[in-house]
Amino acid sequence: SDPLVEYLIRHGDDRLVLGHRLSEWCGHAPILEEDIALGNIALDLLGQATSLLGLAAEQEGKGRDADALAFFREAVEFRNVQLVELPRGDFAVTLVRQFLFDAYDVLVTEALSRSAHAPLAGVMAKAHKEARYHVRHSGEWVVRLGDGTDESHRRAQRALDDLWRFTSEPFLMDDVDRAMLAAGIGADLDALRPRWEASVREVMTEAGLQIPGGAFVARGGRTGRHTEHLGHMLAEMQIVARSHPGATW
Amino acid sequence: SDPLVEYLIRHGDDRLVLGHRLSEWCGHAPILEEDIALGNIALDLLGQATSLLGLAAEQEGKGRDADALAFFREAVEFRNVQLVELPRGDFAVTLVRQFLFDAYDVLVTEALSRSAHAPLAGVMAKAHKEARYHVRHSGEWVVRLGDGTDESHRRAQRALDDLWRFTSEPFLMDDVDRAMLAAGIGADLDALRPRWEASVREVMTEAGLQIPGGAFVARGGRTGRHTEHLGHMLAEMQIVARSHPGATW
């Protein structure tokens, strides 16, 4: 299949799934100001997803639209990285995961804002501006939690320990990435990885958090091999749409 | 609509929803023996639900079957009492809720085993035998938890405090119940209530648990006015079936 379609769906799915996970906090955050902040980040991500999946559907040319992709694909057809589909956990899990993604997002959106595919570049230029706000917000929280109380430190460290193995997948390049890079459309993820590590180490040091050892790399999302979490998330996300096939809303 | 169909659906839905809630424990119970016990109770309840919804669909005569009723109705069309749709919570919530239902079940299945509607009587006669095992199992656990450790007592008391307001609904009689009772088909729930209270008080006393005061009665499930929990439960339960309308499995 068309690697460009695949590529757009990957990045669209990352933001759809992560935006959905963030939206689960609505009405349940520890402070009203954070309900608003997390909601705003979710809106940004879901907006990006809508654009990217729309571009993918158009490029695919089979009459699907962004909603068809979002609400009528099975879990094995989704192409997000596993990192974003993990349950939101407690506030530490959410913010540590968010920071790990935001630090990547700031880099990948910057790279893709220079994509030879103009519509993609446009979406990513806007996304980059949003990512800069996101990473500041999540980075500040990682520091607050890591360097807050004993309890917040413990929760943040546990979150980091549990999430670390999922942080390689966003940077793994395969044939699709290489084809896109060669075409001037995609990002050089290999080049982004060390920059991501540097910025993550800086924040973790300030937060007093230890980056885990261990070489195990969790992967598979980019080819539809997800964790068992995604299916349950999609049950909730898709139930109304699936219950009324062909309806408009 | 036909009160008999309504009646069969009510009792079928109670057991479908409660059986589903119990099945959520599979693989996660505190002891392997309890995984088996809860699973067996779930099997009994789901088996009863299958029979009752099958009878309802037959009586309705519109070409639906038990699966159509279970997997293709909306939350507002379900007729279970609210008690059974509440989340499973911790082990205390599950077992206290189970006991409160089982104590009712033992009585209502006995009454309905004498129903003038022979198929219903048959299903309920078998269900009554099962209910006697269920209530012994759940009653023993309520005592173990209430009269176990401080922590188990606290959890059991909190469960009882939170669940009590949902225990009136199974006994509330409306026009459907009165029509069924008049036809010799249904149970006299008013007559069952004091017997239920007596057996519940006995177990709670042995367990050292206080029956809450407060007159508020939660209700609405029998007419489709559910809590917000049922919709989320059905999203999970129905997603695969709904994603493949018309398919057989």
Place this chain on the structure above:
Amino acid sequence: MTQQATPTEDPALLAEFEARIARGESIEPKDWMPERYRRQLVRMMSQHAHSEVVGMLPEGNWITRAPSLRRKLSLLAKVQDEAGHGLYIYCGTETLGVDRQQLLEELITGKAKYSSIFNYPTLTWADMGVIGWFVDGAAIVNQTALAKHCSYGPYKRAMVRVCKEENFHKKQGFESVAALAQGTPAQHAMVQDAVDRWWWPTLMMFGPPDSDSPNSAELLRWGVKKYTNDELRQRFVNLTIPQAQAVGLTLPDPSLRFDEATGNWVFGEIDWNEFWQVVKGDGPCNRERVAARRAAHEDGEWVRAAATAHAEKKAARGATRAA
């Protein structure tokens, strides 16, 4: 609201206060005001803020299940707006000397009042459109009057902002309702069922009948109220019924009829027993709403504690470096 004994207000100050209001002047935080006026505003504003915050729950319940990306973003943005309104109005209550922490405490212990409508559960996707149409619609009828006439400056200005956003929400809600009403038979049935469940509770949002509302005279004189409960209720009904007719939906009221003479839609008897039950705390999900707010607060305690601890550490380091 219980009438509490208040210190005898200086009659000269009181007269000047009432004259200012009669002249249409705004009362600002630093101005003199009768204690009963201050209490009334605190009650109204805190109830409004609590309502915005609690109101996030019935709608937040459906964000994860919104059936299209546009509706998902739209609903999330609506709930965001509500959070923002709550925040803004809480800040407004602080201008009247109220401690926000105490307000939060009252909410999570079930002592605070908030709009009764949010004690009803959202059972289908169609409830989202109907809430925007009915509930925001009813709130707008109430708040438009406040935005024009409320004598207390901070609250009046808050109402202007809130109304603007809520008008947009109502429009989007009605648009969703129309799409459902004109959609598939299942969608039409879904939205009709939602209308049947939300209509009467919405009419109860305007409060008890005028015959049952003891404070009205004073509130009208002090520019806290401009119209009576029944007047606002009737205005909402007159606005809404033609909208329902336009999209082929009925209201669950067999008594409904249009009175040519008054130009009013005459409607049936409201079940005031249900109203008082819900206000008293015995509605379908009062306990669940309070429990959800309390859980968010308690589960989030360690987060707030971390933010405080970190801020203190930062300040201490700053002080050390400065020293």
Place this chain on the structure above:
Amino acid sequence: MTQQATPTEDPALLAEFEARIARGESIEPKDWMPERYRRQLVRMMSQHAHSEVVGMLPEGNWITRAPSLRRKLSLLAKVQDEAGHGLYIYCGTETLGVDRQQLLEELITGKAKYSSIFNYPTLTWADMGVIGWFVDGAAIVNQTALAKHCSYGPYKRAMVRVCKEENFHKKQGFESVAALAQGTPAQHAMVQDAVDRWWWPTLMMFGPPDSDSPNSAELLRWGVKKYTNDELRQRFVNLTIPQAQAVGLTLPDPSLRFDEATGNWVFGEIDWNEFWQVVKGDGPCNRERVAARRAAHEDGEWVRAAATAHAEKKAARGATRAA
């Protein structure tokens, strides 16, 4: 498995032991047995019990989403059977002097081994049928041999019971697969995708190739093993491929061909890197499986403590009354 130094076994006892086995006699718990034999059985039986228990998780993952009542009950009953098998075999290990608590501790700390197949996630409903067909099918090939030939009485008898139930599960699994394969295009695609994901991991269930299995000779002599890994793997492949063909499903192996001379289906190279990764703990969801068992255990601590406390109170009351 590391070879540990064992006490020198009495050669006369060892000879008699091996003669009994050669005569086809059962070794029972109270009989003399070499320490290495005991350890081998403990290893096999505990791994089997752990596998049953961990195996509840990938299948339990779909009970709440089973798309028909019959399938829901069937899947729940299957997982129940597995729990029962686990319980039964844990009791069997106790006959060899093992403490069940210690076995549980090893499982939740990630030290215990269990069948590698359960470290793969179940991603669609079709995985349920394929697991019954492939995984129970592979287990049966292995366990049928044990049920006929295993020298240790308790384990042999357990295998007879287990095989009977697992044959039923395999039948139901294949029946589900057939229904999907012959169903809608979406169902066919779903089950084909499941087959493509589960085939190679299933072949890995039979363990490393014979060339890589150091213990085999002794195990064969002691009646703990009857057939080699490769023999059992080939038997499974020969059984299964015609079944796939019968329902129009392909296997994800372009090398597959039938060899007339041997009557075997010749298959491609297994990725032994993947096998060792998974065995080592780095499969797709090893960590998640162990974490789930640990969570169930830790979250349930207060329940077990309550049961113990209550039993003690009852006993004390009984003693008091008797006194």
